[in-house]
Amino acid sequence: MSSVSSRALGLTTVVDGQARLVGAKCPDCGTHAFPAQAACSRCGAMMNEVALPAEGTVWSWTVQRIMPKPPYNGPQPFQPFAVGYVDLGPLKVESPLAGHAVDTWCIGEPVALVVSESGELGSHLLFWFESKEQSK
Numbered sequence: 001m002s003s004v005s006s007r008a009l010g011l012t013t014v015v016d017g018q019a020r021l022v023g024a025k026c027p028d029c030g031t032h033a034f035p036a037q038a039a040c041s042r043c044g045a046m047m048n049e050v051a052l053p054a055e056g057t058v059w060s061w062t063v064q065r066i067m068p069k070p071p072y073n074g075p076q077p078f079q080p081f082a083v084g085y086v087d088l089g090p091l092k093v094e095s096p097l098a099g100h101a102v103d104t105w106c107i108g109e110p111v112a113l114v115v116s117e118s119g120e121l122g123s124h125l126l127f128w129f130e131s132k133e134q135s136k
């Protein structure tokens with residue numbers, strides 16, 4: 001199993017002790033991107049790296065019920081998981097969702113970023129968003 005971390009890949013950083021995704025912002029037109037990219041997809045200007053908000057809301061979601069193709073290295077036997085777009089304000093990011101049963105997500109539900117390199121989910125995911133409503 002790979003031991004490459006999300007920080008090593010430049011996907012995450014830590015700001016004031018809080019894990020954040022590393023995106024990019026265009027200084028000319030304000031477009032954001034994740035993962036960070038060098039040039040703006042809208043106007044072509046050089047982008048600057050920014051730490052994206054650590055919390056957002058579920059914009060849309062679905063359940064991955066079929067095992068992804070290699071190099072997927074999640075739990076065996078495969079366990080369905082929720083995946084969605086999280087609205088962080090300046091942009092939406094695609095991410096696994098965790099924190100309660102896969103079929104019980106709600107659009108607009110508040111979520112917070114989790115970055116881990118160990119633990120139940122961290123063994124195969126670099127980051128995910130977890131529900132702030134833990135009681136479902």
Ligand SMILES: [Zn+2]
Nearest residue numbers: 026029040043
């Ligand atoms: Zn731009």
